Amino acid sequence: MIQTMIKSNNYMDSVFLMKTGKAVGALDGVKKAVAVMGTDLNKTVLREFGALNAETEAAGTNDLIVAVDADEDVMAAVEECLAGLLNAKKPASGSTAQQYVSVEQAAAADPELNLAVISLPGDFAAYEGIKALKAGMHVFMFSDNVPLEDELEMKRIGREKGLLVMGPGAGTAIIDNISIGLMSKVRRKHIGIVAASGSGLQEVAMLVHNWGEGISQAIGTGGRDLSKEVGGSTMLMGMDILKNDPDTDVIVLISKPPHPDTMAKMFAAVKTMGKPVVIFFLGGKASDVEASGAYCAKTLEEAASMAVALARGETPEKGDYVASVCEELLPLAKAEAAKLTGGQKYLRGLFCGGTHSEEAVMLLQEMISDLYSNINFGHVTMMENRHVSTKNCLVDMGDEEFTVGKPHPVMDPSILNDRLVQEGSDPDTAILLFDLLLGYGVHEDPAGTIADSLRQIREKTEAEGRHICMIASICGTDLDPQDYQKQKKTLEDLGVIVLESNGRAALLSGLIAKEVQK
Amino acid sequence: MSEIIGKIKAINLGLEGFGDGLRGQGVSVDQIKWKPPINVGLLKKLDRLDPTIVEKIEAANKQAIANMLAAEPHWIGIKKAIDVVPGMKPNMILHSGPPNDWDHLISTQKKGVVGGALHAGLAKTKEEAIAMIKAGEIELGSCNDHFCVGAGAGIVTANMVVNVSKDLRTGLEGYCIPFEGRVGLGVWGVYNEEVERNLREIEDEFGPAVTMALEKFGPIDVRSIIARSMQMGDEIHTRQTAAGLILVSEIVPKLLDTGLPNKLINKCIAQFTATERWFHPLGMSGGMSIARSIKGIPYCTLVTSIAQNGVKTGIKVSHFGERWFTAPAPRFVGSYFSSEWGPEDAVPYMGDSTVTEVVGMGAFAAAAAPVVMRLRDGGYREAIAQSREMQQITYGINSNYPIPLLDFTGPGMGIDVRKVIETGITPICHGGIISKDGGQIGAGAARFPSDHYMAALEALIDDFSK
Numbered sequence: 001m002i003q004t005m006i007k008s009n010n011y012m013d014s015v016f017l018m019k020t021g022k023a024v025g026a027l028d029g030v031k032k033a034v035a036v037m038g039t040d041l042n043k044t045v046l047r048e049f050g051a052l053n054a055e056t057e058a059a060g061t062n063d064l065i066v067a068v069d070a071d072e073d074v075m076a077a078v079e080e081c082l083a084g085l086l087n088a089k090k091p092a093s094g095s096t097a098q099q100y101v102s103v104e105q106a107a108a109a110d111p112e113l114n115l116a117v118i119s120l121p122g123d124f125a126a127y128e129g130i131k132a133l134k135a136g137m138h139v140f141m142f143s144d145n146v147p148l149e150d151e152l153e154m155k156r157i158g159r160e161k162g163l164l165v166m167g168p169g170a171g172t173a174i175i176d177n178i179s180i181g182l183m184s185k186v187r188r189k190h191i192g193i194v195a196a197s198g199s200g201l202q203e204v205a206m207l208v209h210n211w212g213e214g215i216s217q218a219i220g221t222g223g224r225d226l227s228k229e230v231g232g233s234t235m236l237m238g239m240d241i242l243k244n245d246p247d248t249d250v251i252v253l254i255s256k257p258p259h260p261d262t263m264a265k266m267f268a269a270v271k272t273m274g275k276p277v278v279i280f281f282l283g284g285k286a287s288d289v290e291a292s293g294a295y296c297a298k299t300l301e302e303a304a305s306m307a308v309a310l311a312r313g314e315t316p317e318k319g320d321y322v323a324s325v326c327e328e329l330l331p332l333a334k335a336e337a338a339k340l341t342g343g344q345k346y347l348r349g350l351f352c353g354g355t356h357s358e359e360a361v362m363l364l365q366e367m368i369s370d371l372y373s374n375i376n377f378g379h380v381t382m383m384e385n386r387h388v389s390t391k392n393c394l395v396d397m398g399d400e401e402f403t404v405g406k407p408h409p410v411m412d413p414s415i416l417n418d419r420l421v422q423e424g425s426d427p428d429t430a431i432l433l434f435d436l437l438l439g440y441g442v443h444e445d446p447a448g449t450i451a452d453s454l455r456q457i458r459e460k461t462e463a464e465g466r467h468i469c470m471i472a473s474i475c476g477t478d479l480d481p482q483d484y485q486k487q488k489k490t491l492e493d494l495g496v497i498v499l500e501s502n503g504r505a506a507l508l509s510g511l512i513a514k515e516v517q518k
Numbered sequence: 519m520s521e522i523i524g525k526i527k528a529i530n531l532g533l534e535g536f537g538d539g540l541r542g543q544g545v546s547v548d549q550i551k552w553k554p555p556i557n558v559g560l561l562k563k564l565d566r567l568d569p570t571i572v573e574k575i576e577a578a579n580k581q582a583i584a585n586m587l588a589a590e591p592h593w594i595g596i597k598k599a600i601d602v603v604p605g606m607k608p609n610m611i612l613h614s615g616p617p618n619d620w621d622h623l624i625s626t627q628k629k630g631v632v633g634g635a636l637h638a639g640l641a642k643t644k645e646e647a648i649a650m651i652k653a654g655e656i657e658l659g660s661c662n663d664h665f666c667v668g669a670g671a672g673i674v675t676a677n678m679v680v681n682v683s684k685d686l687r688t689g690l691e692g693y694c695i696p697f698e699g700r701v702g703l704g705v706w707g708v709y710n711e712e713v714e715r716n717l718r719e720i721e722d723e724f725g726p727a728v729t730m731a732l733e734k735f736g737p738i739d740v741r742s743i744i745a746r747s748m749q750m751g752d753e754i755h756t757r758q759t760a761a762g763l764i765l766v767s768e769i770v771p772k773l774l775d776t777g778l779p780n781k782l783i784n785k786c787i788a789q790f791t792a793t794e795r796w797f798h799p800l801g802m803s804g805g806m807s808i809a810r811s812i813k814g815i816p817y818c819t820l821v822t823s824i825a826q827n828g829v830k831t832g833i834k835v836s837h838f839g840e841r842w843f844t845a846p847a848p849r850f851v852g853s854y855f856s857s858e859w860g861p862e863d864a865v866p867y868m869g870d871s872t873v874t875e876v877v878g879m880g881a882f883a884a885a886a887a888p889v890v891m892r893l894r895d896g897g898y899r900e901a902i903a904q905s906r907e908m909q910q911i912t913y914g915i916n917s918n919y920p921i922p923l924l925d926f927t928g929p930g931m932g933i934d935v936r937k938v939i940e941t942g943i944t945p946i947c948h949g950g951i952i953s954k955d956g957g958q959i960g961a962g963a964a965r966f967p968s969d970h971y972m973a974a975l976e977a978l979i980d981d982f983s984k
Contacts, residue, residue: 009965011553011554062942101553101910101943102910102940103531106529113548115528115529117528117529117530117537119531119533119536121554124554125531127558142533175522176523178545241522247520440539440540441538
């Protein structure tokens with residue numbers, strides 16, 4: 001039966017809530033559990049759970065709600081479990097370390113503070129961001145769903161005070177050799193990046209590092225920066241910083257095609273840079289870019305490759321980068337395709353990184369037909385039900401429909417587990433493609449998180465006498481806290497083919513699919 | 519290498535993983551203990567106030583803090599309410615908290631008002647009293663609207679006496695009835711023959727004797743007693759043990775020198791020593807005289823009153839003078855004197871003793887009185903933490919009261935409605951827990967709601983933007 005408990009005026013952050021949901025769910029006699037603050041959004045979660053009653057309906061944003069589907073007599077145990085978690089949060093007795101409760105308080109106590117990292121709910125993020133900017137701090141804002149007028153206001157203040165406003169919706173950055181957000185650690189050298197895409201920035205930076213070069217500065221702008229309204233405010237400020245940075249020799253710009261007005265401003269700026277510029281406009285037209293004098297990359301990997309060449313004083317290779325990678329991958333694709341004797345045909349991709357899914361769509365739409373996705377991008381058919389794949393299907397697992405009340409898969413790929421098993425169990429699935437991301441702020445063992453599911457798929461398909469191609473990319477470096485080689489080995493031991501970039505993994509998958517769908 | 523920021527020093531708001539990631543690279547990160555602001559829409563309006571208005575607010579609030587710091591409340595006597603309380607009328611009975619009509623008074627105050635009518639000789643019987651109240655022949659009023667502090671039920675009639683504390687700098691006075699003891703009319707709304715006899719003694723003998731002593735040998739400096747007692751474990755709302763002892767040492771010599779009969783002087787001394795909380799009304803009336811010095815300052819956003827009637831809590835904000843903003847009265851967390859009592863026996867907060875918090879004492883000065891924190895199973899750490907928390911919502915610090923556990927800085931003083939909404943921290947106030955049947959059954963503290971602070975801020979912004 002569904003039972004609920006409310007702790008009023010007991011605000012806890014989402015990490016605590018998730019920990020609580022997990023711990024309560026693990027109690028004897030509890031089938032499932034959820035812990036949320038009583039926001040309107042979370043009440044929809046409670047409704048689905050069947051736990052919306054007069055009491056929980058009346059709860060407010062500072063009220064902690066625990067709902068369980070459990071035996072009748074468990075509430076005492078739930079209460080005890082919750083008390084344990086709540087009390088664990090208190091600092092050790094005798095601790096006199098002061099914890100600030102507001103931006104103003106922190107800024108007043110410590111005028112040296114110079115960066116605010118904000119991942120609060122969108123309704124509140126900008127309000128705090130503006131306070132941080134007024135106190136002279138640069139802002140890195142992970143939060144989504146920030147009202148446009150708030151972004152405009154933050155960026156106006158940022159320009160006035162010469163402070164960077166990275167985001168809203170920024171996932172990654174490297175400032176002065178410090179990785180910010182969910183970001184890999186890379187060596188410091190002379191390639192600078194400004195990117196409107198978190199996973200795009202990380203992908204290029206990690207490839208640059210893995211190929212022996214390094215990053216001077218990498219500035220995230222947030223996805224909406226290049227809209228008509230925002231006008232590339234952070235992009236242009238970032239370009240200006242890199243232009244004047246004596247340690248930046250090559251500049252890489254990454255985004256979806258900007259609004260034409262914004263694009264015009266960017267191209268005007270490109271012409272004044274006095275340094276080589278590589279541009280990756282996801283799904284954009286090469287002719288536009290090249291007219292500005294910049295190098296046009298067709299994949300994130302190509303952008304990294306061009307930047308590395310330029311940083312070494314070489315000229316990037318001309319020719320079709322995608323075609324040459326495909327040629328390189330073809331023998332492996334044919335060998336894999338040959339193992340697929342079970343009549344399976346389809347490619348299923350599950351993506352943690354948002355730009356990774358878009359890049360995969362962009363590459364695969366040229367290679368295979370019947371392509372479905374939950375992202376509205378390129379020439380795909382939108383999935384009817386995001387929870388059930390159709391034919392060739394690329395699913396962005398960071399979709400809000402999947403992440404309500406759960407961490408984003410970049411932070412913790414746990415939410416891939418059920419879906420991996422679902423796709424792997426589908427007798428139509430020939431190729432299972434996915435990406436993992438490493439770095440600071442990310443789960444300590446992403447590969448370990450999904451290893452059981454991969455093992456289960458492997459055992460099930462073997463028992464049923466068929467092969468399944470599992471292909472992955474790992475976006476990370478040897479400097480990351482997760483141990484790149486160990487992550488790779490975990491996957492390879494389970495028969496996963498691990499490639500060095502998302503683009504490459506998508507292309508290999510496409511080649512195999514093409515073979516079996518002939 | 520050239521740098522954008524240099525040595526990064528960060529704050530993190532939200533997911534702790536982001537802070538951990540930076541810390542993993544050796545960056546200093548403060549995790550902000552954030553909770554959702556109670557009203558973002560209102561905060562945005564506040565942010566958009568014209569800078570010239572913000573300047574006026576700052577100037578007004580600075581002036582208010584300066585006034586409070588300069589105030590010098592002195593106890594000048596115990597006098598008939600009708601003679602000293604502004605606006606008091608012979609047929610008027612005051613109660614604590616925001617104004618309330620007869621039908622909505624809680625039973626403790628109803629009993630007290632009826633008892634008051636009998637004590638004042640306005641009616642002969644309870645029935646007659648009720649009929650007169652309903653007919654409007656007996657007028658009800660809010661203590662706070664008359665600069666009187668209604669302790670508990672806050673019953674004050676024209677013939678009752680009040681302690682008068684006067685700010686010698688401004689001449690403004692605050693009033694509060696003297697302590698009647700464990701049972702009484704003013705605080706507990708209890709009226710019977712014994713209470714009547716006691717009241718008569720206070721009004722006819724004790725009051726005049728004290729007034730004579732104070733007038734003859736000079737008033738007693740309330741601020742100086744509080745400053746000393748705060749270094750001796752008092753916070754002046756729930757605990758005034760030290761203040762009471764200092765008071766005895768100051769008033770007794772004066773009484774002895776009056777030349778009054780020894781028997782009367784002994785009776786007076788017994789009043790002071792019978793309860794260690796005798797000083798409480800002086801802290802409250804003194805607090806009121808201080809609060810009056812910041813009333814009606816244009817653009818001032820500081821709270822000048824907090825008062826409860828067991829149904830509602832109300833605040834007044836300087837800019838708006840005597841206008842009330844109300845919300846439901848909060849309930850207490852605390853300890854009960856006996857295991858037979860619990861929260862279900864108590865009424866919501868009743869009484870105006872929260873004037874102590876308005877001027878930076880009581881819960882705001884918790885660090886001065888760790889003993890009081892025992893009521894909520896706390897110790898000196900909780901005491902310090904509570905004082906620090908309350909400093910987040912005050913505009914100033916009361917440097918008149920240096921507290922050892924605050925490194926000899928003072929408690930926060932001058933609750934700024936802007937800060938309450940900005941921080942989402944509402945005031946905590948100490949206080950006595952009062953039974954539904956009248957009488958104190960415990961003590962503790964209550965966390966106040968935010969609704970009326972939001973309403974006040976909204977009204978301020980609207981008024982400023984005109």
